[in-house]
Amino acid sequence: MKKKDDEKKDDETKKKDDKAKKKTMKRKKDDKTKKRGLKKDLIREDLDREKIDLEKKDDESIYCVYIILLTKKKVDEKKKRLDNLDNLCDKRKYVVHNINKQENLTLNIQLRISISNLQVDNVPTGRFLLCRVISRFVKLYALLALVEDPEGNVERFALYNWTNIPKEGQSNIKSINQLFLPIGTLLVIKNISYEYVTGNITIIRSNNPDDVIIVDQNNKSFSDVKWSTNEKKVEIKNADDFHRCGNDYFSSSNYIAANYNYSNGIKLEPQNVTLLINRAETCLRLYQFHNALKDTEIALMYEPNNLIAAYRKGKALCGLKHYKEATNILQNLHQRTKEGKGRGWIAKCDIPEYTLLMVSKAFKVVFSNEVFGTMISDTQNDDSLVEELTTCITLKLIAEPYYCQEVYQLYDGLNLSENEKIELINKNEVNINLIVHTLLHNDFGLNYNEFNLKTEITGTGLCILPSLFNHACIDENVNHFFLGDLIFLRTNRPISKGEELIINYRNFAFCYEERLVYLKTMMNIDCQCRLCKLERSESQEIRLRMRELLKIYNESIKPKLLESHNVDPSLIKELEDIIAKLSSLRKEHPDLEFNTMELRIMLGYAYRKSGNNKKALSILKEAYDLYKTICLSQIRVIINNILIISLELELFEEAKKWVDIILKIVVEPIMGKLEDDKPEWRKEALRLTEKIYPKINSFAETLEIV
Numbered sequence: 017m018k019k020k021d022d023e024k025k026d027d028e029t030k031k032k033d034d035k036a037k038k039k040t041m042k043r044k045k046d047d048k049t050k051k052r053g054l055k056k057d058l059i060r061e062d063l064d065r066e067k068i069d070l071e072k073k074d075d076e077s078i079y080c081v082y083i084i085l086l087t088k089k090k091v092d093e094k095k096k097r098l099d100n101l102d103n104l105c106d107k108r109k110y111v112v113h114n115i116n117k118q119e120n121l122t123l124n125i126q127l128r129i130s131i132s133n134l135q136v137d138n139v140p141t142g143r144f145l146l147c148r149v150i151s152r153f154v155k156l157y158a159l160l161a162l163v164e165d166p167e168g169n170v171e172r173f174a175l176y177n178w179t180n181i182p183k184e185g186q187s188n189i190k191s192i193n194q195l196f197l198p199i200g201t202l203l204v205i206k207n208i209s210y211e212y213v214t215g216n217i218t219i220i221r222s223n224n225p226d227d228v229i230i231v232d233q234n235n236k237s238f239s240d241v242k243w244s245t246n247e248k249k250v251e252i253k254n255a256d257d258f259h260r261c262g263n264d265y266f267s268s269s270n271y272i273a274a275n276y277n278y279s280n281g282i283k284l285e286p287q288n289v290t291l292l293i294n295r296a297e298t299c300l301r302l303y304q305f306h307n308a309l310k311d312t313e314i315a316l317m318y319e320p321n322n323l324i325a326a327y328r329k330g331k332a333l334c335g336l337k338h339y340k341e342a343t344n345i346l347q348n349l350h351q352r353t354k355e356g357k358g359r360g361w362i363a364k365c366d367i368p369e370y371t372l373l374m375v376s377k378a379f380k381v382v383f384s385n386e387v388f389g390t391m392i393s394d395t396q397n398d399d400s401l402v403e404e405l406t407t408c409i410t411l412k413l414i415a416e417p418y419y420c421q422e423v424y425q426l427y428d429g430l431n432l433s434e435n436e437k438i439e440l441i442n443k444n445e446v447n448i449n450l451i452v453h454t455l456l457h458n459d460f461g462l463n464y465n466e467f468n469l470k471t472e473i474t475g476t477g478l479c480i481l482p483s484l485f486n487h488a489c490i491d492e493n494v495n496h497f498f499l500g501d502l503i504f505l506r507t508n509r510p511i512s513k514g515e516e517l518i519i520n521y522r523n524f525a526f527c528y529e530e531r532l533v534y535l536k537t538m539m540n541i542d543c544q545c546r547l548c549k550l551e552r553s554e555s556q557e558i559r560l561r562m563r564e565l566l567k568i569y570n571e572s573i574k575p576k577l578l579e580s581h582n583v584d585p586s587l588i589k590e591l592e593d594i595i596a597k598l599s600s601l602r603k604e605h606p607d608l609e610f611n612t613m614e615l616r617i618m619l620g621y622a623y624r625k626s627g628n629n630k631k632a633l634s635i636l637k638e639a640y641d642l643y644k645t646i647c648l649s650q651i652r653v654i655i656n657n658i659l660i661i662s663l664e665l666e667l668f669e670e671a672k673k674w675v676d677i678i679l680k681i682v683v684e685p686i687m688g689k690l691e692d693d694k695p696e697w698r699k700e701a702l703r704l705t706e707k708i709y710p711k712i713n714s715f716a717e718t719l720e721i722v
């Protein structure tokens with residue numbers, strides 16, 4: 017019975033509990049509905065009002081609604097302002113509050129520090145950074161944005177310890193979408209710490225909101241400060257300007273600023289493939305693989321055969337660890353390029369003759385007089401020069417490892433897999449093997465060992481952008497020329513849009529076998545120039561015959577001519593005979609008949625030695641006419657000899673004409689096309705040759721040209 021009573025009691029209690037539970041649930045439901053109603057009301061109200069008084073609300077969720085609301089209202093505007101940090105940031109919307117007080121700005125402008133003077137891991141005491149926000153802030157582990165200083169330096173900026181839930185009773189709180197932190201906000205930051213985030217990526221970090229002063233728009237404290245980008249902004253008008261500006265930042269390794277400029281260009285020309293693939297490269301370097309992938313995919317939509325876009329897409333996929341997809345793309349790319357030349361320069365528009373394409377400062381050069389303590393150069397010294405260059409570059413990379421990426425991006429001939437290469441590039445590790453191989457394929461001789469010219473300083477150097485030019489043994493359309501450690505690249509004829517820009521790596525003797533050793537064995541070049549094609553197509557018999565004739569010249573004629581005081585006329589006869597035979601073997605292609613070039617110079621020398629200067633002169637002039645459009649380096653030797661003989665024959669007017677010809681050959685790659693009808697060019701040109709080819713100046717002095 018007791019048991020039954022107890023059970024009854026339990027039932028009643030249970031019923032009461034259930035009733036209470038139901039009541040609580042209903043109340044909760046009502047609360048929720050009320051809150052929803054409140055939110056709806058707020059949304060409705062806010063749609064009508066531009067500003068709401070956030071400080072009055074204390075419920076975090078209401079702030080969230082506010083942000084969503086703003087997002088809805090400004091969705092179009094925000095789409096336009098696609099920020100590159102978007103992919104990294106937390107997509108939930110935050111309201112972040114500044115809890116510091118606006119300070120009275122009595123800062124001494126002398127204590128302002130520029131971004132370029134910040135040093136990693138060194139807090140500059142007493143100094144402050146004046147900067148302005150140039151990108152939207154995003155909330156990641158901190159609040160992140162880009163800032164620029166008055167000098168135009170751009171850097172990442174992270175604000176730590178800013179609360180996103182305001183504490184009760186706090187005044188002076190602001191949300192990131194309200195009064196401060198939009199693009200253009202002027203900030204003063206004290207106690208700045210400058211750090212590496214990963215690799216060589218740096219960031220300005222502020223740990224204490226009290227160190228950040230948001231300069232009121234009406235505050236005139238910094239009204240005298242000139243902002244370099246204000247001036248730039250006036251100048252920048254179109255996508256090309258942004259492109260150029262982006263490239264400038266890119267070459268100084270400021271990938272954030274480069275990205276920012278490319279993005280501005282893309283806003284103006286969304287279908288500009290070059291801008292898209294350039295921005296993709298900046299994203300890759302900033303480890304923003306998602307963004308890089310997006311850009312390359314858009315670029316490939318417009319230009320499905322764009323190899324660079326495909327290559328960068330492969331790299332982005334690697335970065336995202338989609339290895340299978342990346343391998344497919346890169347293998348396909350390898351297939352498409354393996355018979356080609358790899359990267360190179362292609363004309364994007366018609367380029368007129370004598371256009372200066374590039375003046376590039378060498379990454380590093382070494383000169384023969386630095387290495388050997390002498391001005392005299394010879395072939396044995398070439399290896400020592402390259403060794404010295406290897407040492408210098410290695411030391412430079414040890415001291416400044418962030419330069420590794422610049423050097424390692426060049427072709428190295430090591431056949432590393434894409435991943436291995438990317439890993440090496442990302443590590444910034446000094447790798448001697450890679451440096452040696454990179455130099456092997458990219459070093460530039462500063463002066464070639466020319467026929468008996470032993471008075472010039474030679475040298476060798478590594479140049480980054482010029483290293484992307486491919487080679488042709490003849491018909492190169494770009495000439496390159498060194499002045500100190502600057503390399504000048506100038507077109508030597510009009511170039512049409514789409515044509516490849518080509519240089520001649522080495523103007524050495526045009527003997528096929530000799531060239532083949534250099535091209536195939538050393539440089540891994542399967543040259544398809546007119547000359548190489550012709551030589552490949554010639555029969556074995558013709559080749560053997562040529563070799564035989566050249567052997568006779570080298571072994572039994574040349575040494576005798578050089579050594580003997582009196583030239584035996586039969587030697588001259590023999591030499592003429594060989595020249596005639598060699599020419600007849602190429603009679604169908606007289607313009608590609610280079611085997612006789614040295615022989616013709618030697619014939620002129622022989623006639624001069626035997627006292628027949630007139631004959632010597634006519635032989636050399638004939639040689640000049642044959643090769644003047646093709647072989648620049650040897651042409652200088654021919655003209656030198658013509659000049660010497662003309663002076664000996666006292667043909668002064670003629671000699672002056674030849675001084676003009678050689679002056680132009682030497683200085684036009686640097687100065688551009690010289691106009692005959694403006695005689696003042698001679699003075700300028702001779703000032704230049706004094707430094708680079710003083711031999712001409714001694715001729716000019718003898719002839720009293722200046």
Ligand SMILES: C[S@@+](CC[C@H](N)C(=O)[O-])C[C@H]1O[C@@H](n2cnc3c(N)ncnc32)[C@H](O)[C@@H]1O
Pocket residue numbers: 356357358359360426427429457458483484485486487488539540541542543544
């Ligand atoms: C100085 S790099 C030139 C840029 C290189 N194409 C790249 O992708 O970085 C020299 C290398 O380019 C390639 N190259 C240059 N000219 C070439 C040509 N005419 N034919 C084939 N490959 C060439 C060879 O692999 C050579 O070792």
